[in-house]
Amino acid sequence: MISLQFITHQTEQYSYLESARMALEGGCKWIQLRMKDAPLEEVEAVALQLKPLCKEHEAILILDDHVELAKKLEVDGVHLGKKDMPINQARQILGEAFIIGGTANTFEDVVQHYRAGADYLGIGPFRFTTTKKNLSPVLGLEGYSSILSQMKEANIEIPVVAIGGITFEDIPAILHTGVNGIALSGTILGADNPVEETRRIIDSPQRTRRTQSFSFFPKTE
Numbered sequence: 001m002i003s004l005q006f007i008t009h010q011t012e013q014y015s016y017l018e019s020a021r022m023a024l025e026g027g028c029k030w031i032q033l034r035m036k037d038a039p040l041e042e043v044e045a046v047a048l049q050l051k052p053l054c055k056e057h058e059a060i061l062i063l064d065d066h067v068e069l070a071k072k073l074e075v076d077g078v079h080l081g082k083k084d085m086p087i088n089q090a091r092q093i094l095g096e097a098f099i100i101g102g103t104a105n106t107f108e109d110v111v112q113h114y115r116a117g118a119d120y121l122g123i124g125p126f127r128f129t130t131t132k133k134n135l136s137p138v139l140g141l142e143g144y145s146s147i148l149s150q151m152k153e154a155n156i157e158i159p160v161v162a163i164g165g166i167t168f169e170d171i172p173a174i175l176h177t178g179v180n181g182i183a184l185s186g187t188i189l190g191a192d193n194p195v196e197e198t199r200r201i202i203d204s205p206q207r208t209r210r211t212q213s214f215s216f217f218p219k220t221e
């Protein structure tokens with residue numbers, strides 16, 4: 001089973017909450033509530049509805065960017081990028097029980113987040129995507145291979161998810177680079193049936209023995 005993090009998005013067809021609900025129904029066990037540019041109260045309102053849904057589906061819920069809100073709502077964690085709160089500061093606020101993910105585009109970013117105590121890394125973008133503005137340079141397969149081999153050389157062991165414009169067909173080759181999981185939004189929400197597409201992705205065989213999928217379960221309550 002592939003470690004899949006679903007990134008919520010609002011489309012003409014689906015609300016943020018609906019997008020997460022479909023991923024959960026398709027078997028996704030890890031949701032990132034990302035509501036870029038939405039007021040904090042709106043993020044809180046959606047998170048309050050999503051939290052019990054994730055619990056019902058035994059899925060992890062993390063928030064994009066909002067450290068204090070994650071603490072207040074007692075969700076499972078946060079994802080932080082270069083323009084967000086530094087990971088060591090977030091760790092002081094959240095403690096060890098919360099999951100903290102960090103965005104990396106280069107090996108230097110990886111080292112920085114690893115030293116700061118991140119629990120996992122979202123490395124990307126794999127390719128161009130319209131889901132996020134102001135993208136860092138695209139990495140392609142070569143970018144992942146290069147970063148992963150530098151990590152191996154430096155004995156840096158931390159779960160990595162690939163993100164950015166990833167399609168179903170890309171997944172085997174991305175996993176072959178040594179990445180542990182995949183973060184997706186558009187591929188799922190653009191499918192005719194997002195629930196079935198989620199299931200298809202999760203159930204697709206991992207075609208390499210090098211891939212070590214990972215799970216944050218069981219999580220301390």
Ligand SMILES: Cc1ncc(COP(=O)(O)OP(=O)(O)O)c(N)n1
Nearest residue numbers: 064079080081082103122123163183
């Ligand atoms: C899993 C994962 N990886 C990367 C990102 C990007 O985070 P960030 O650079 O902070 O950009 P925004 O998502 O906040 O626009 C992510 N959210 N998740």
Ligand SMILES: Cc1ncsc1CCOP(=O)(O)O
Nearest residue numbers: 129131132164165184185186
């Ligand atoms: C949040 C984020 N960070 C880098 S790319 C991206 C968007 C991922 O969504 P998609 O799978 O639709 O490209």
Ligand SMILES: [Mg+2]
Nearest residue numbers: 065080081084
């Ligand atoms: Mg961010």
